[in-house]
Amino acid sequence: DVKVTQSSRYLVKRTGEKVFLECVQDMDHENMFWYRQDPGLGLRLIYFSYDVKMKEKGDIPEGYSVSREKKERFSLILESASTNQTSMYLCASSLRTGGANYGYTFGSGTRLTVV
């Protein structure tokens, strides 16, 4: 059974802390994505990556960075957590496109609370 695994289901951090959200996929997918999900706003794209060591900004990258040192792992980093980053974070992966209508495989999310 293919999987996207997010390291924590729930996380509570203090304002100003550096936070790492980890995502690992076992499907040999090239593409990986980080979204945040907020009520009334849906899923908004933070960063994505098409290959190892590369990254692209999504629609709301401010306050976040990412790291992809290995194909299977994509980390989201909050350099200095703030209360407005309290949210649900979803990781997803997909095969390289080539025009194919691939959907995503999602992790089950990390609910982050910053106090």
Place this chain on the structure above:
Amino acid sequence: AQTVTQSQPEMSVQEAETVTLSCTYDTSESDYYLFWYKQPPSRQMILVIRQEAYKQQNATENRFSVNFQKAAKSFSLKISDSQLGDAAMYFCAYRRRSNNDMRFGAGTRLTVKP
């Protein structure tokens, strides 16, 4: 930038009845893909159905079907014979053919009444 709009924050349906969830999108592209995802309380996003813009025929997956109106940029999801297990958040999503990144709507929370 492409935008996806779901105008119904909440919908409810009686078990065994039919419900339609609305989605519109804005794009200048002619070749793209559209998706409906389901997110139950477990939070696991599940792909329900997908549609390729160049195909005129509406996609169908068992009790789930879409009404794709390309000129109107509309992509609604019809759920027939609704079941209690259909209760979830439903997200409409768009992706350009040449791109990998997907854009989502705000979601519709579907309640199924027994």
